Amino acid sequence: MAQLEVDGATLTYDDEGPRDGDGVPLVFIHGWTANRHRWDHQMAHFALTRRVIRLDLRGHGESAGSGRRSIEELAGDVLAVLDHLKVDRFVPVGHSMGGMISQTLALGHPERIERMVLVNSISRMAFSRGRGLLMAVSTRVPFKLFVAANIQRAFAPGYPREEIREYIRASATTPREVVMTCYDAMRSFDILDRLGEILVPTLLVHGYHDIQLPVAQMLRMAKAYPDAVVRIMDAGHELPVEKPAELTSTLDWFVSERA
Template sequence: MPQLAVDGAALAYDDEGPRDGDGVPLVFIHGWTANRHRWDHQMEHFASRRRVIRLDLRGHGESEGSGRRSVDELAVDVLAVLDHLEVNRFIPVGHSMGGMIAQALALSHPERIERMVLVNSISRMTYSRGRGMLMAASTRVPFKLFVATNIQRAFAPGYPREEIREYIRASSATPREVVMTCYAAMRNFDVLDRVGEIRTPTLLVHGYHDIQLPVAQMLRMAKAYPDALVRVVDAGHELPVEKPAELTAALDSFVTSRA
């Protein structure tokens, strides 16, 4: 597992697959409190025929460093890794917070984005007054309870409890400062009024049972995209691990199509 020093952090990443493979590299970006292994199924599928890159965001997984205060700053970290690997054009595949990072990249460096895939992600976090008050109150409960509650509700009903407990344990290992700083960065992220500027073909894949970032908010975002394809899957917010094969198939079809 190589690491790259970026602005006081050591970022862990994987760079696999043939350099002269099919198409530009796929760059997988995980979500809040997760790590690069959320993409194990997709990495295994694509690595035999094209270059695939994934990283642990700072403070997550095997990466060190304190949290970034904005999604734009997290995007700078991703670009630093890609510049180090001499990757110019690429296809970002972002889950949740990772999808926010992908949008930030598409807006700041459109010339480098060939296509984009957003998985269970949105351009603006919107709450009713009641839910907003509930979310604010949740940050005042004990840290492990805060993380456990958010991870528990990320999965669709019926997902195995023992597997959810493993994801809760992994997420709880993320430093509190990183968790809360990135949580604030997501809540402050708002590019809904700018997504019309993103001209690159975009695939939006979302779990129908997602209560973290509801599908209605994704559809509101999709209307603003000039060139978007929408796929709704019978899953919750953790689509990469709830329905990995279905996500991989949708991604494969999208990145290999000529349209």
């Protein structure tokens, strides 16, 4: 674990694996209210053969800093860490909000992206009228209930309740201001009309039971990508921990055998 001061934030990150390993570094970017340990299974696997980097986004996990940030500014934090580590080209692997950050990096810095992986992520937040009303109401309930409700519904039916409670407890430690400003940043995120600009090979992995970001929205996005591969798994929104081995295997195929 190391830390870097960036624009009023202290960003905590891990940089593991051989510097002369297989391929360019993989950069794992977690989602809303999560932390870098969502990627424990993937880090342990890939660090054996290649350089792997992950960080806690500002205000999340062991990173400190204001949550008053747009998706573009969060992408800037990721680049600051990579510049500090002298990493030029890389493969962003982003989950949920981390996938939004990954796509922003691909649009803003295409010369640095070798390929990209989006896990349970989309390019435009879209709600039905009923869902939009539900989301609006949810922001007015007590903060801990708001977080708990969102984390609870992120997992597919049948996932162990005690494990879900642990994730709820961890998410609830994220400062309210960080949670709500990042929530607003996701709600306003919309790059669907620009996906044709992202020319690198892109893997879109999604949970069939994801009700946070429904699979239908991901499929709409996939059609707009010039070079996309889709994989749908029997899971909810939290693929990195619901199906860790299956996700790791799919990532391994995409970044090595398919290269």
